[in-house]
Amino acid sequence: MDKELPLKTWEVYQGLVQGLGETCWKIRSVFYTASSAIMAYGYIHAEPVLYIVAAVLSVLLFLLEAGYKQIQDQYIQKSIQIERTLNDLLVNEEEPYIHKRGISTLVKTPTWRGYFKQLRWRNVLFWGPYFCVLVCSLTLAWLQPVTAESKKPCEEHPRVAVLD
Amino acid sequence: MIVDKDTLATLGAAAKSPEAYVSGSERQKLRAAFDFACSQITNHTLGFESQNRMMLRAKLNSLAVDEIPKDYSKLITILKKALKSAEPLYSSKAYQDDENEDIVQMRKFAKQGLKPLVDCIEQFA
Numbered sequence: 617m618d619k620e621l622p623l624k625t626w627e628v629y630q631g632l633v634q635g636l637g638e639t640c641w642k643i644r645s646v647f648y649t650a651s652s653a654i655m656a657y658g659y660i661h662a663e664p665v666l667y668i669v670a671a672v673l674s675v676l677l678f679l680l681e682a683g684y685k686q687i688q689d690q691y692i693q694k695s696i697q698i699e700r701t702l703n704d705l706l707v708n709e710e711e712p713y714i715h716k717r718g719i720s721t722l723v724k725t726p727t728w729r730g731y732f733k734q735l736r737w738r739n740v741l742f743w744g745p746y747f748c749v750l751v752c753s754l755t756l757a758w759l760q761p762v763t764a765e766s767k768k769p770c771e772e773h774p775r776v777a778v779l780d
Numbered sequence: 781m782i783v784d785k786d787t788l789a790t791l792g793a794a795a796k797s798p799e800a801y802v803s804g805s806e807r808q809k810l811r812a813a814f815d816f817a818c819s820q821i822t823n824h825t826l827g828f829e830s831q832n833r834m835m836l837r838a839k840l841n842s843l844a845v846d847e848i849p850k851d852y853s854k855l856i857t858i859l860k861k862a863l864k865s866a867e868p869l870y871s872s873k874a875y876q877d878d879e880n881e882d883i884v885q886m887r888k889f890a891k892q893g894l895k896p897l898v899d900c901i902e903q904f905a
Contacts, residue, residue, distance in 0.1 A: 692875040700867050707837040709864060738874070 622701045625719045629695040636688035640681050647677040651749045667757035671750050678746040682734045683726040690723040782824045782904050783817045792898050798890035802882050825852040837863050858900050862893035
């Protein structure tokens with residue numbers, strides 16, 4: 617068997633894995649900036665509804681990133697299968713391993729089961745930040761720390777509320 | 781005895797109930813026992829050991845028929861098959877979609893690689 621074809625396929629899979637990984641990081645950076653900005657704005661302007669928005673946003677962005685991660689995991693698994701073929705070729709195996717589905721970029725769409733799988737303890741670094749923001753925003757929405765204080769508009773900047 | 785008793789006992793137990801060796805320390809134990817058994821077999825039959833499993837596979841596959849002692853040719857053939865079928869034992873299962881996939885692969889390894897190897901080693905006892 618020729619090594620070039622599995623090697624090229626492996627490169628394609630690795631490229632896809634890298635692309636999906638970068639997308640995951642982009643989603644995560646949007647999550648960090650957007651959720652912290654919304655919560656800060658909600659705190660300064662005493663708008664508890666914004667804490668709920670931050671909580672909803674964290675759930676939505678978690679679903680989006682976890683969906684991408686499910687697809688990325690499938691391509692990593694495909695890469696591992698190709699590596700098995702390449703290793704067989706490397707050691708001059710008479711009958712190198714070929715996966716039952718052969719070479720394919722076809723992946724399954726994300727499933728709810730897959731989402732729950734992402735919530736396992738071993739993936740705590742993945743879901744932990746989303747969970748922290750969700751808990752913090754819901755706690756702030758419940759406690760409403762600023763609304764307990766009276767406020768009046770600033771004389772110089774009427775759109776800004778100041779505390780007594 | 782080609783393989784020491786403890787190692788052979790571990791391999792035998794894994795061949796009988798592969799499900800118990802799918803994860804955790806038992807999986808590590810099986811990996812270590814399998815690597816150790818492979819080294820012991822090649823050292824005893826062919827007089828060499830390899831630094832790692834892949835190098836051992838490459839060496840075994842490059843051997844000509846006349847380089848293998850006739851008494852051990854069957855054992856070496858079975859060892860080659862066992863080494864080939866052991867690949868999933870060393871790959872990460874973190875990315876597997878189906879959790880049962882691991883059990884299926886371990887059963888396959890036990891049936892195709894481990895059991896024939898253990899049976900063959902026991903013949904030399």
